[in-house]
Amino acid sequence: MTDLTELGVAAIRDGVAKGDFTAREVAEAFNANVAAASALNAFIVTTPEKALEAAGAVDADRAAGKALGSMAGVPIGMKDLFATQGVQTTAASHILGGFVPPYESTVSSNLWAAGAGMLGKLNLDQFAMGSSNETSYFGNVISPWRSRDSNAELAPGGSSGGSSTAVSARLAPAATGTDTGGSIRQPAAFTGITGVKPTYGRCSRWGVVAFASSLDQAGPMARDIRDCAIMLGAMAGFDPKDSTSLDMPVPDWEAALNADLKGKKVGIPREYRMDGMDAEIEASWEQGKAWLRDAGAEIVDISLPHTKYALPAYYIIAPAEASSNLARYDGVRYGLRDLPEGAGLQDMYAATRAAGFGDEVKRRVLIGTYVLSAGFYDAYYTQAQKVRTLIARDFAEAFEQCDVILAPTTPSAAFPLGDKSDDPLSMYLNDVFAVPASLAGLPALSVPAGLTQSGLPLGLQIIGKAFDEQGVMNAGLAIEQRANFSAKPDRWWA
Template sequence: MSLTDLGVAAIRDGFRNGDFSAREVAEAYNEAVTSAKSLNAFILETPDHALAAAAQADADRVSGDLKPLSGVPLGIKDLFATKGVQTTAASGILKGFEPVYESTVSARLFAAGAGMLGKLNLDQFAMGSSNETSAFGNVISPWRRSDGGNAAITPGGSSGGSAAAVAARIAPGVTGTDTGGSIRQPAAFTGITGIKPTYGRCSRWGIVAFASSLDQAGPMARDVRDCAIMLEAMSGFDAKDSTSLQLDVPKWEASLSSDIRGKKIGIPREYRIEGIPEEIGKVWDQGIDWLRDAGAEIVDVSLPHTRHALPTYYIIAPAEASSNLARYDGVRYGNRVAPDGGSLADMYEATRAAGFGAEVRRRIMIGTYVLSAGFYDAYFNRAQKVRALIARDFEHVWNDCDLLLTPTTPSAAFALGEKSDDPIAMYLNDVFAVPASLAGLPAIAVPAGLNSEGLPLGLQIIGRPLDEQNVLNAGLAFEERAGFVARPEAWW
């Protein structure tokens, strides 16, 4: 077995047991990253960072001063500021930007002993569901359709580089961010596991902002245990983030148990929407049977405002993006385009036109429109009220159940280019993921099987606020019964 076949827990434990050195792991993964350039999963490779962390881990093992993630190299989504290492949010406007500070989440992972393999590609400013909006080119999924076609498949988005790296075994674990499904959807598309924790569990400080009331960091990895290990290291109160929750971090891994007997799992009837492929419904029914087999009680529930979630999200998120992205003006950092003899306004216009991609410009225009004086009440204020109703639906449903089981996505992964000319079709990818984001709830995507074309399908478990433990436990019970071991055959 190659060292790159090992996930986070296996590397951590094998290293501690002396089965291999941290340097051997770092070298194996550095080589794997280099050999998989055709996936375009990394914007920037940082092999020296991984080797330096490995050298420290090997020294710590000799001294007996091991840390929770000693010996484990990770991929970092290029939305997290990394001190002295280019951070671009996959946008031309930040090309070459090297922060003088470290994001809280990446700093915590490095303090826990992890090394960095590189900065992972994503949809520009995390705006996209297929990783086709990056200024650094599309990420290509390691998966291919089983019919022998060579069409390049999307890894999902925005955390497409993160998902592709884990699925291709070129990183054991990675960071992602989830604003409206950007951890869970790519995890489902690539047959891996990803969890969005409760809003406020992970600090947003040092993460390039998209929509501040929705953005949340989380881990993506091979399985539920690996996600629990990473989430523990990533979470915790941060005074630099005003939305950070001042709570102790639970011992999620130590408390991990697949015994969910007596738990009530709600099946929201509104998630059975028209037009979903039959195989999505089948895998959902199979998932229900698996959780029933694990001892859970299955109950039908209603989330009546679900149908309003997607339009609500696509008003609130662009509005917040319009505000957040106003800081990119070419004056203080990032790229600058200054026309000869032009005014300051001309420089702003030229810089943003050159630096922002089409999807980012589209969302900025939508957001600016719904925040404008004549439309603020009609759109933004109304969307905020509907968001409150969606959150209230979830509050009420917890009277009847402990967790919810839903599809993660309305389809398996599609070919690159299939939906890029139809923004509405692309936005519909998030239809099952957005409600939990609007309510700030923890939700995990776990692989459930393959479709008729041999591509992964995933299901989503949503929990009460701050109840990551039961979300992880139900995910583990599901994982044990699904027995998903499929992996893409290397063609890259």
Template sequence: MTNLTELGVKEIRDGVAGGDFTAKEVAEAFNAAVAAAADLNAFIVTTPDHAIAAAEKTDAARAAGETLGKMAGVPIGMKDLFATHGVQTTAASHILEGFKPQYESTVSQNLWDAGAGMLGKLNLDQFAMGSSNETSYFGNVNSPWRKEGSNAAMSPGGSSGGSSSAVSARIAPAATGTDTGGSIRQPAAFTGICGIKPTYGRCSRWGVVAFASSLDQAGPMARSVEDCAIMLEAMAGFDPKDSTSLQMDVPDWEAGLSADLKGKKVGIPREYRMDGTDEEILKSWEQGKEWLRDAGAEIVDISLPHTKYALPAYYIIAPAEASSNLARYDGVRYGLRDLPEGAGLQDMYAATREEGFGDEVKRRVLIGTYVLSAGFYDAYYNQAQKVRALVARDFENAWAECDVILAPTTPTASFPLGSLSEDPLTMYLNDVFAVPASLAGLPAMSVPAMTNSDGLPLGLQLVGKPFDEQGVLNAGLAIEQRAGFTAQPEKWW
């Protein structure tokens, strides 16, 4: 039999539907792969029983001649930011350790309804705050990739590092991620997989632990553009429980996939040629232009003049929203409670947060509280919101000249774990190409392009018009077909 863990979402779904193998055989193969890959530290909790139960349900439905769902027979990893009924949900933080929700997030429920099963809850940067997966209370996630000639542990990106590591290492065919300022795209680029952040509002935020509510958006991470299209269809949809949910039909993105870009214009933002960007990243960008030209697209230069202000605006807005969202973790109703002897209510709040939150979370809460304080609200938060509006307007103006934008996903390839942890500003710069699309709420995708001289993957980013996930996926497919990226990490775990 084929090595089932080498198969992606479409191959598994179609193979199960066609009777080539059973969903239970697939679940057992991936459960075994997850159990054997503990050194990656990609999972916080494994749920082999959930994967088997969903598989048996799919096999029974097929035997009964019932119509199977879009993700039938596909076991996936669930980022531990999505509430899962009866299964620990921690956001990788000590403050939520042991918390088992009595409800299911809308996105995860949509996936189960489509026939997917759960392999377990994936590790991440604590409360999705980080770009390297080093801020989790449950330990760093290791990338399955290594530099050629080195055994140094590499970053899988963040915050969805458990997701990217699991998919890249072939211990999950796909995984959910969330993207606030690049947390799907950057880890996808670091590990040689695909990941798409849809238009803000496409996927419900209900039941997803909040970081920055006006930015957070769920999306799929998988090994191919087509697999991302299939999974995004299953995840997306209107949800009355989320006030920002888009009341729009979900298109059939899988059926609409086409790598023919004749008549399309691809914009190249001149402001994205930034100092400090790795030369090999710039080379991959040039190659990406040639691939899209070969697919029939016209390459045009565009300007996004407020790009240089996007990152500082993001690091005001996101922490401000985080400081508000994380105020609910106080030790009163759920999660950790640290109550020193003789302590009053304020002492309990302080002790619980001191014990429960990691350093990066505390840093961002402090920044957010500062920029929202009486003397600085206008100087920082209001100014950042104005900049956000200007960044969004830049994109609106660009759509008059192009249909999709091509840019690097990250300024560098993956870096060794620990190499940037003492330098938060350099770490934040990892998101410099990803943040503008997040601020504007646009669909954006990372697709693997090539490996660099160290043998590490490099990704290219595509940004589309609001609601035009199809355009982004199609341009991604054009790159994927021409790049022919087949590199895999050498197994060391």
């Protein structure tokens, strides 16, 4: 029999439906891979019984002749930012240690209803704050990839580093991620997989631990475009419990996939071509243009003039929203409580937060509180929101000249763990190509485009108009078919 863990979402769904293998066999194969990969630290909690339970239900439905869901028989990893009823949810933070939600997030509910099962809760940067998966209370996630030039442990990207590692290492055929400023796209690029950030509001935020509420958006991470299209279709949908949820029908993205780009225009933003740009990133971008031309698209130059302000604006807006959202973690109702002897209420707050939040979370809360304070609100937060409006306007004007935008996903390939952890500004620069689309709430994806000379994956990014996930995925499919990326990491961890 085929190694079931080499199959993606579509192949598993179709194979289970045809009876080529059972959902239980798939779940058992992935459970075994997860159990053998503790060295990667991708999972905070494993739930093999949940995967088998969901598989059993799918097999029973098939035997009874019932219609199967779009994710039937597919076991997935769930980023530990999504509340899962009866299963610990921590956002990789000590302050939520032991928290077991009595409710299920809307996105995970939708996936279970579509027939998916849960292999476990995936590690991430604490409260989704980070670009390398080094801020988790539960330890670093380690990329399954290794450079040909070194044995150094590499960053899997962040914040969805557990998700990217799990999919790349064949621990799961797909995983949920969240993207606030690149946290689906950057880790996907670092590990040679595909990740889609849909239009803001396409997937419900209800039951997702909040970082920056006007930016956070859930999306799929999988081996290829088709698998992402299937999974996004299961995740998305209107949710009255989320005031920012889009009240729009969910298209059948899988059925409409089409790599023929005749008549389409692809914009190349001149501001993304930066001084000192990595030569391999630039070469990959040029190759991407050639592939899209080959698919029938016309390449046009565009301008996004406020790009240089995107990163500073993001690192004002996101910490400001984080400082507000994280005020709820006070040691009173749930999670960690640090109560020194004889301490009053304020002392308990201070001690709980000091012990519960990691350094990066504290840094962002302090920045956010500062920019929201009375004397600085207008100088920083109001100005950043004005810049955000200008960035969204840049994209709107650019899309009058093109259908989608092609850009690099990241400024470099994966870097060794520890390389940037002492320099927050250097770490923040990892998001330079991803943040503008997040500020504008636009759909964007990263698709694998090839390997560097040292054998590490590079991703290309497609950004589209609001609500045009189809156009984004079609352009991604055109690249995927031409890149023919089939590299995978050597299995050194088991």
